[in-house]
Amino acid sequence: MLEKEIERVGIPAVxxxxxxxxxxxxxxxxxxxxxxxxxxxxxxxASPDEEKASRKRLVTAALQLLTEKIEEGILPTVGSxxxxx
Amino acid sequence: xxxxxxxxHYINQFFGQVGGEEKADIAxxxxxxxxxxxxxxxxxxxxxxxxxxxxxxxxxxxxxxxxKAKKEVLQLLAPHKPDLILAGPAFNAGRYGIxxxxxxxxxxxxxxxxxxxxxxxxxxxxxxxxREVYIIETGSSARNMTEAMAKMVQLGFKLAFKETxxxxxxxxxxxxxxxxxxxxxxxxxxxxxRALLAKIKGxxxxxxxxxxxFDQVRPAPPIKDLSHSIIALVTEGGLVPKGNPDxxxxxxxxxxxxxxxxxxxxxxxxxxxxxxxxxxxxxxNEDPNRLVPVDVMREMEQEGVIGALxxxxxxxxxxxxxxxxxxxxxxxxxxxxxxxxVSGVILTST
Numbered sequence: 001m002l003e004k005e006i007e008r009v010g011i012p013a014v015x016x017x018x019x020x021x022x023x024x025x026x027x028x029x030x031x032x033x034x035x036x037x038x039x040x041x042x043x044x045x046a047s048p049d050e051e052k053a054s055r056k057r058l059v060t061a062a063l064q065l066l067t068e069k070i071e072e073g074i075l076p077t078v079g080s081x082x083x084x085x
Numbered sequence: 086x087x088x089x090x091x092x093x094h095y096i097n098q099f100f101g102q103v104g105g106e107e108k109a110d111i112a113x114x115x116x117x118x119x120x121x122x123x124x125x126x127x128x129x130x131x132x133x134x135x136x137x138x139x140x141x142x143x144x145x146x147x148x149x150x151x152x153k154a155k156k157e158v159l160q161l162l163a164p165h166k167p168d169l170i171l172a173g174p175a176f177n178a179g180r181y182g183i184x185x186x187x188x189x190x191x192x193x194x195x196x197x198x199x200x201x202x203x204x205x206x207x208x209x210x211x212x213x214x215x216r217e218v219y220i221i222e223t224g225s226s227a228r229n230m231t232e233a234m235a236k237m238v239q240l241g242f243k244l245a246f247k248e249t250x251x252x253x254x255x256x257x258x259x260x261x262x263x264x265x266x267x268x269x270x271x272x273x274x275x276x277x278x279r280a281l282l283a284k285i286k287g288x289x290x291x292x293x294x295x296x297x298x299f300d301q302v303r304p305a306p307p308i309k310d311l312s313h314s315i316i317a318l319v320t321e322g323g324l325v326p327k328g329n330p331d332x333x334x335x336x337x338x339x340x341x342x343x344x345x346x347x348x349x350x351x352x353x354x355x356x357x358x359x360x361x362x363x364x365x366x367x368x369x370n371e372d373p374n375r376l377v378p379v380d381v382m383r384e385m386e387q388e389g390v391i392g393a394l395x396x397x398x399x400x401x402x403x404x405x406x407x408x409x410x411x412x413x414x415x416x417x418x419x420x421x422x423x424x425x426x427v428s429g430v431i432l433t434s435t
Contacts, residue, residue: 037364042368
C-alpha cells in the first residue's frame with residue numbers, strides 16, 4: 001500500500017519483502033525479494049561481515065530497480081528465493 | 086385491520102419541485118403528504134402505508150452544512166414519529182446521495198426509525214454510509230425511478246414489520262460488509278471442492294467471501310542518475326526509537342513516525358527497536374539494520390553510488406492495518422517525500 005501511494009505521486013519506490021506473492025497481489029510495481037519475514041534485509045545465520053555484504057547486494061539490486069522503466073502490468077522482481085550466503 | 090405504515094419521504098429541491106441547481110441552497114422544510122415522486126411512492130405503498138410528510142432540502146445546503154442540516158432535518162422529522170423513512174432514490178447524484186445517507190443514518194441512530202435509500206453503486210454517498218444504511222441498488226438515472234422505488238418500498242415494509250432481511254442480492258440492497266453467520270448443510274470443504282470443480286469446468290461459481298480489489302498504480306518514472314539522487318528509507322516493520330516516544334501502535338496502526346537519521350552511520354540496538362506485533366522482532370532488535378538498511382545506505386552515500394540518504398526515516402506498523410489507514414499513511418508520507426524532493430524510496434516490509 002505504501003509503495004503504491006509513493007509511486008502514485010511520481011516517486012519510484014521499491015518494496016523489499018520476503019512475501020513477494022503478497023506484494024504482487026497488492027499490485028506493488030517494484031518488488032525485491034527480501035531475505036526473511038523477520039529480517040527483510042538481514043541474514044542472522046551468516047557472519048556479520050557476510051550478512052552486511054548480502055544486505056548491500058540486495059539493496060544495490062533494489063536501487064537498480066528504481067532506475068529501470070517499468071511497463072504497466074509487468075512486475076520485475078529482483079533477488080531469488082534461495083539465499084545462499 | 087393493521088395500521089398503515091407511516092412513511093416520511095426525504096427528497097431534494099429538484100424532486101421537491103422547488104427548482105434546479107439554482108435552488109440547491111435551500112434550507113430543509115417539511116410539507117404534509119407526498120410531493121413529486123412521492124405520488125409514485127404513495128401508489129406503491131398501497132393500502133399498507135401512507136406518506137405522512139415530505140422533507141425537502143437543497144443538495145448544496147446539506148453538503149455545505151452537514152451538521153446544521155442534520156439538526157434541522159431531525160427537528161422536522163421527530164414530531165411526526167414515522168414508522169419508516171425513505172430517502173431519494175438519489176441514483177448517481179453525489180450531493181443528494183450523501184444527504185440521503187446522512188438522513189437515514191441520523192434517523193436510525195437518533196430516533197431508532199427504520200430507513201431505506203437508493204443509489205447507483207458509484208454514488209459517493211454509498212461509501213459514506215453503506216455499513217449503517219440499507220441502500221437499494223439503482224440504475225444511474227431517474228429513468229429507473231419506478232423500479233428503484235418499488236424495491237425501496239418492499240425492503241421498507243420488511244423493516245417496518247420487523248421481518249428477517251435476506252441476503253443483499255435477494256433484497257436488492259448494496260452489500261454492507263456485515264458478516265452474519267449461518268449454518269450450512271454442507272461442510273466448507275465440500276463447498277470449496279464443488280466451487281473449484283465448477284471453476285475448472287468453466288461453470289459459474291461464486292466466492293463466499295469477496296476478495297478485495299486492489300487498483301494498479303502507473304509506475305513512477307525511473308531515476309535517471311542514481312549518483313545524484315536522494316533516497317529515502319520507509320518501513321512498515323515498526324522500527325522506532327527505543328521506548329516508542331510517539332506511541333506508534335503495535336498493530337492496527339493509524340499513524341506513522343518520522344525519525345532523524347542525521348549523524349547515524351548505522352542503526353544500533355541501544356537506540357532503536359521494533360514494536361511490531363506481527364512478527365518475531367528478535368533479529369531486528371539485535372540489529373535494526375536487518376530491517377532498515379542504514380549501514381549500507383550510508384556506505385553507498387559515501388561511495389557516491391547514491392547522492393544522499395534522506396535524513397528522515399518514516400516508520401509505521403503493517404499488521405492488521407485497515408486498508409483505509411494504510412492508504413492514508415501512504416498518501417501522507419508520499420506528500421512529505423514529494424515536498425522534500427526525494428528521488429526514490431526503499432520500503433522494507435516484514
